[in-house]
Amino acid sequence: MFRFLLGKLAYLVPTFIGITIVAFGFVRVLPGDPVLLMAGERGLTPERHAELSAQLGFDRPIWQQYLDFLGRLFQGDFGTSLVTKKPVLTEFFTLFPATLELSLCAILLATAVGLPLGIFAAIRRGSWFDQVSMSSALVGYSMPIFWWGLLLIIFFSGVLGWTPVSGRISLMFYFPTVTGFMTIDSLLSGQDGAFTSALSHLILPTIVLATIPMAVIARQARSAMLEVLGEDYVRTARAKGLSAWRVVGLHALRNALIPVITTIGLQVGTLMGGAILTETIFSWPGIGKAMVDSISRRDYPSVQGGLLIIAALVMTVNLLVDLLYGLINPRIRHR
């Protein structure tokens, strides 16, 4: 197991270096110049442009800028945002808990609904339940998030008035940030109704963000389950007279879970993508929306720093998924 872990970790180093190059290069490959965007319609004389570029260090050769970036990185310095002039790391971790809270809720919801849906659809293959749930999954998967979010807001907040339109908590409540998770902080604050308010604000964005992963998980769970249910050992187990519950719940599920866990792990990346739109619609102060803003402003340090941290997090999740395989299926760790 230890060697298995070490082997996985060894992969991470070159991957991480690769990501620094991509993150650094990505925003610079985009056409557009942060200095010009700051000036807007007024325009800049070539002299003033050169002066500002030099001040921001953009006049040096690109490889030198990269090495400088890398050097600072190893000292834990991710640079300063061109827009807010604050350290990128501070900015990122101010916003990150909001994204994490929403993403966790979404992935929980997606798994809690998608997994049983897929399993039952597989067991009752071809039934009306299978057909309805799988076609809903297809609809969910193809749903344009922006439209879906607005639709839910208009119906549940506008027409029915059940949920708040946007934000993380009612503006009535005001307490210091401790963990950055609104649900936890609202409990810590001890204010009446704060927790309920935080929860009610979570409902719609969670549903919107969970929609696509839920569909993917349901479909993946169904096909993995179907495959396993056709295996010899399942037939043997059935022939031995084991109850249907034991056959499916114990023997089939354990093996069907492996590809499903991969899928859930991969959804973490999807969540980051979905968060961009979901956060914009629901005025959710998270990292997804902030990244889009930074890109459109060509805020180089914020974009490269943010990409790097997100990539590192996705890598960590994938590592954990790999380790989880090892736990579920001993064959993988001994290979």
Place this chain on the structure above:
Amino acid sequence: MPRPGPAGFNHNLKGNREMKLLTRLATGMVMAGLLGGAAAAKTLVYCSEGSPEGFDPAPYTAGTTFDASAVPLYNRLVEFEKGTTNVIPGLAESWDVSADGMEYTFHLRPGVKFHSTEFYTPSRDFNADDVVFSFERQGKEDNPYFSYIEGITYEYYGGMEMNVVIKEVQKVDDLTVKFVLTRPEAPFLANLAMAFASITSKEYADKLAADGKQADFNQAPIGTGPYQFVAYQKDAVIRYKANPDYWGGKQAIDDLIFAITPDAAVRVQKLQAGECHVAPYPAPADIAGLKGNADLTVMEQAGLNVAYLAYNTSVAPFDNANVRKALNMAINEQALMDAVYQGTGQPAKNPIPPTMWSYNDSVADDGYDPEAAKKMLEEAGVKDLSMKVWAMPVQRPYMPNAQRAAELIQADFAAVGVNVEIVSYEWGEYLKKSTEKNRDGAVILGWTGDNGDPDNFMGVLLGCAGAVDGGSNRAQWCNEEFDGLIQKAKVTADQAERTKLYEEAQVVFKREAPWATLGHSTVFMPMSTKVSGYVMDPLGSHDFEGVDIAE
């Protein structure tokens, strides 16, 4: 039950001890609130369209940032009178201008207090030192605050040429400040009413410097304005409370909250659901529905802006005024209004909007006449002309949809035998490439006024100084007669005389036709009927001074 609390705890990580103290403070206030019962505090929620870049107005150029900083928190020596672009006394009660226009002496308002907050208590009133500091930190490289955070620049200070115009800012006595200029500059007073010229506290700056916390100058702001800063949760909420010592009187609203809501459709939903009382920038498609809602009022005002199509007058055949004029006559401006602005704009004929002083209404527009246009092109010897029209990739306040506008122009020009290719670039590239001297094609762009002075349009956009590589004169148009008039107007102190010069300049502009003037947009501001006293600012800021809300 919004509570004022210790500021600054949300925007960065602080020491553990400090955190505990803050938590205790906050808990204390909750208790006080519960025990004391509710002396109903008035709260106004404004669904703002974006996050401020910071709270120091000087280094930034975005209106969203000024709405959150310069407007509620600070004052200027002079201010724009509400709803107009007239300059009225602010922190200066009066001023004298020397006969040669080279010296401005300001007599400061006595007894003005800077904000007392959880994080700072001033020991003295506002005085001349604060004024000198507020300008020197932007203009003098040896000022300790000139580069108090990494990568800071003062774009507006330079953009308004204050670094060239101001020779010196002198403290005469505690309540008198003298600005010595390098040349007479008529728009100078209007410039001083702009956000970048906000007066900041030298005492606070010095204290932060002594504590090694200069960055707080941009994050925990102290000003003299109607509201004071309470807290900012990045990308979510900004909280202010009424400044109890405001020299203009304490505001009726106790708590002012900015709920940051970037999506226009969601802002409308929040407004309708009562989650906010005022929300700016509705989508044109939503305006009719908002007007039909009995709980809402929709205010509207002509924006201080212009959208234009600038020919490159340094390239043949666009160096011929008759060709430009003919093309202008080929454009169906009414169709543009209907299809692009969808009822949220009005046709333009001058380079400045009608709400600006010196607007020359007697200038006749080119008029839509394709037949005459065709004939004029023939007379000019232009046949089988092919040209490019540049369309901006983004929506701007003055132009809702440049791509659509370019398509209409393409069709209009085709009708007079001119073949148009529409081009576009990424926004930053677009801004840069459009300033190139030998640019191929006519470019759609526009301008929003900074200070209500006609020079801010005509001087910046059409003067010879801007007709260079990288300059803001996208028509590359340097006309001696026009430039002479605006240069003279710029150094003339008397407004009546300036008005005459600008009126004349507009006649020259129309005759020479360096642009096709496309339109001025209308700004809409929907709000709850409970809100009273709101006045729209022609310069586009959102100001809650003097606003009240019914319970």
